[in-house]
Every structure is written in C-alpha cells, then in structure tokens.
Amino acid sequence: MSTLVTVEQTAFQLILHAGNAKSSLMEAMQAAREGKLDEANSKIDEAKIELNHAHHAQTSLIQGEARGEKVELSILLIHAQDHLMNALTMRDLVTEIIYLHEKLDK
Known part of the structure; x- marks a missing residue:
C-alpha cells in the first residue's frame, strides 16, 4: 500500500511540475x-527548471521499478505521463517560436 501512495504522490508531482512548465x-x-x-x-x-523536477519524479519511478518494486499502472499515472510528454513537446515548439521571433526582430 505504501508503494501505491508513493506512486500517487509521484504522479501528482509530475502533473504539478508539468503544469507549471506549461x-x-x-x-x-x-x-x-x-x-x-x-x-x-x-x-x-x-x-x-519545472521540467527537471518532473523528470526527477519520473526517474524515481523508473529506478524503483528497476529495483524490482512493482509500479501499479493507473489512469492517474498515465494522465501524469501525458502531462509531462505534452509539456516536453510544448517546450520544443515554444523554443522554436521564440527563435523565430528573435530572428524576425533582427
């Protein structure tokens, strides 16, 4: 049960930091x-910085699973991963958009 709480807490950390990044x-x-x-x-x-925090949360889950700790797949965890992946995609797109604005500004 404590692992489940940790997974839920980690999922909420992913959602929090990915949302802040977005x-x-x-x-x-x-x-x-x-x-x-x-x-x-x-x-x-x-x-x-926010994405780095989210990445650390995600890494803790991956490391736990590598140690043999079972990570129960849940809709919450899938939702959290979805937030993180969207934030990463958004980072790449926004970085490119800002680059284009800088280029037009010159």
Whole structure:
C-alpha cells in the first residue's frame, strides 16, 4: 500500500511540475509576441527548471521499478505521463517560436 501512495504522490508531482512548465511556456510565447524576448527566454528557463523536477519524479519511478518494486499502472499515472510528454513537446515548439521571433526582430 505504501508503494501505491508513493506512486500517487509521484504522479501528482509530475502533473504539478508539468503544469507549471506549461504555464511558463505559455507566458514565454505571450512575451515573445509582445517583443519581450528577454522575458520570454527567462520563462523558458523557468519551464526547464519545472521540467527537471518532473523528470526527477519520473526517474524515481523508473529506478524503483528497476529495483524490482512493482509500479501499479493507473489512469492517474498515465494522465501524469501525458502531462509531462505534452509539456516536453510544448517546450520544443515554444523554443522554436521564440527563435523565430528573435530572428524576425533582427
């Protein structure tokens, strides 16, 4: 039962940090649209920190499973992984959008 609680807690950490990253990425795009490229890049950095936290949470699950700890698959965990993957995709797209804004600004 304690492993289940840990998996649930980890899933919520993934959701929290991926959600924070997505918020920062949306703010980065808005700042770039307004020509505030330094602010946009700062928001990208914030998102990277949040994604790093999410990655650490995900890694703890992977390491536990590698040690033989059974990780029960749940809709919550799938949902958390979905949030993380969307945030990672969004990071790549927003980084490219900001690059294009910087190129147009020059």
